[in-house]
Amino acid sequence: MSLLLKNVHVLDLNSPAHSKSANILIEKGVITSLNGRSASKEIDFKGKFVSSGWFDLNAQFHDPGNEHREDIQSGSTLAQSGGFTDVCLIPETEPPIDSKSDVSYVLGKAAGEIDIYINGAVSEGLKGENLTEMLDLRDAGVSAFSEGDSPIWNSELLMKALQYTASMGVPIFQNARDIHISAKTHMHEGITSTNLGIRGEPSLSEELMIQRDLKILRYSGGSIHFSRISSAKSVDLIKSAKESGFSVTCDVGIHHLIFTDESIGDFDAIFKVLPPYRTEEDRKALIKGIKDGTIDAICSNHRPYDQECKQLEFDLANPGNISLQTFFPSLVKISKEVPLEILFDRVVNGPRRVLNIDEVKIEVGKYAKLTILDTEAKWELNRQTNLSKSQNSPYWGKELTGCVLGTVNGSKATFNK
Missing domain, CATH: 3.20.20.140 (Metal-dependent hydrolases)
Incomplete structure (x- = not known):
């Protein structure tokens, strides 16, 4: 399956698309285009960031x-x-x-x-x-x-x-x-x-x-x-x-x-x-x-x-x-x-x-490791939203700004609710 992340704003100092809008096309776990046009699954992230x-x-x-x-x-x-x-x-x-x-x-x-x-x-x-x-x-x-x-x-x-x-x-x-x-x-x-x-x-x-x-x-x-x-x-x-x-x-x-x-x-x-x-x-x-x-x-x-x-x-x-x-x-x-x-x-x-392992970047031909972000979304850490088995957070019950919309790890794409 191919995946197209449309209209994402790239924040990656090592990427040729840094600080630009891109349409990231991912096929078989690899970035094949930063200006992709179509894919079997397309998601529009207009105004959101990707690193x-x-x-x-x-x-x-x-x-x-x-x-x-x-x-x-x-x-x-x-x-x-x-x-x-x-x-x-x-x-x-x-x-x-x-x-x-x-x-x-x-x-x-x-x-x-x-x-x-x-x-x-x-x-x-x-x-x-x-x-x-x-x-x-x-x-x-x-x-x-x-x-x-x-x-x-x-x-x-x-x-x-x-x-x-x-x-x-x-x-x-x-x-x-x-x-x-x-x-x-x-x-x-x-x-x-x-x-x-x-x-x-x-x-x-x-x-x-x-x-x-x-x-x-x-x-x-x-x-x-x-x-x-x-x-x-x-x-x-x-x-x-x-x-x-x-x-x-x-x-x-x-x-x-x-x-x-x-x-x-x-x-x-x-x-x-x-x-x-x-x-x-x-x-x-x-x-x-x-x-x-x-x-x-x-x-x-x-x-x-x-x-x-x-x-x-x-x-x-x-x-x-x-x-x-x-x-x-x-x-x-x-x-x-x-x-x-x-x-x-x-x-x-x-x-x-x-750790002396290969670096990653948003570039054509690179293995897709991506984090998609909304810098303005607000949410609260509580019993309903907490995914940990533990609760020892200084943010418990407080309103937070900034939400992770999803990640891509090769062929594995996970989008958060």
Whole structure:
């Protein structure tokens, strides 16, 4: 079947049709014309936008182990509804993804709406002690390695992991936190934490680990990706490292570009996340890092949790939010400070560059990966519209601006109601 997307406004910095109206013809999963005239299925999207398909570098589906929070099927449907054609999952499941059979299980349950990539565990059982069979995991389909939401605290383990993966062409993802400085902390250390009487994590915890890891990287070789950076100093450290020729990349969680530690207000656990929201100064530095290219990608940092994990005293609640379905409304908010086409680049080809996989663009002859958008449509996240198994969103019950109309992933086209 052929598909014609009529009168779409293209936002793709790499496309010859960027910032122009196009009639995108797709045949057998490939873009065959940007000025198509007819197809077996035609949809007029006059006034709506299209970008290349989005790629999320960091999401958690809790499958296997805690499928009541999210499973691969619900997570895939959720990601597609949020505009994603590709998602990379962290290895933090029960059991963790640290063997070939674990990789086969996840890839075998892939639903088809999206393409799933996997972050394999660096250490056995995510315990930070012994390396996994990294080459076997890579052969099984792993695209990168990490310890999920835990840092690679063991310096020797990180050094060996970087050495082993140097020839594989895959990066090590690091959640940069010093486990001793961050122990028993629940938010950013600052004026707000002091006023609330909550033990806070200083940004020093993140910055020390980045400095340590860069020294190890210089010695060992390989590539390191700092996942979900959160402080102004971290942006400066990574920018300097890139200018010095280090093989280093980084991303930021979508909500860290919007919220700060002051969002916590009166002990609202919905704003307890990892890493913690920091100051307005840090948020502005992250925005600047997006603009100047220091930050390569924006990820969802999707962490679904049931009510029993979030509706607790602040220090007992699990850190994390759901964010895939509301990703585009978040981008619309951020577009007041950063042009949409730059934001799209950080969710389209920035993530693909991090993983050393082929970039995508809206061009004749290219495989069709597309996200179709309405920047003005308004909707509310509630029990009727929520597609996640969990409800831990800072947007719950709020009116949102920006709606994903559908995605195209090769021959698979999915249009949202």
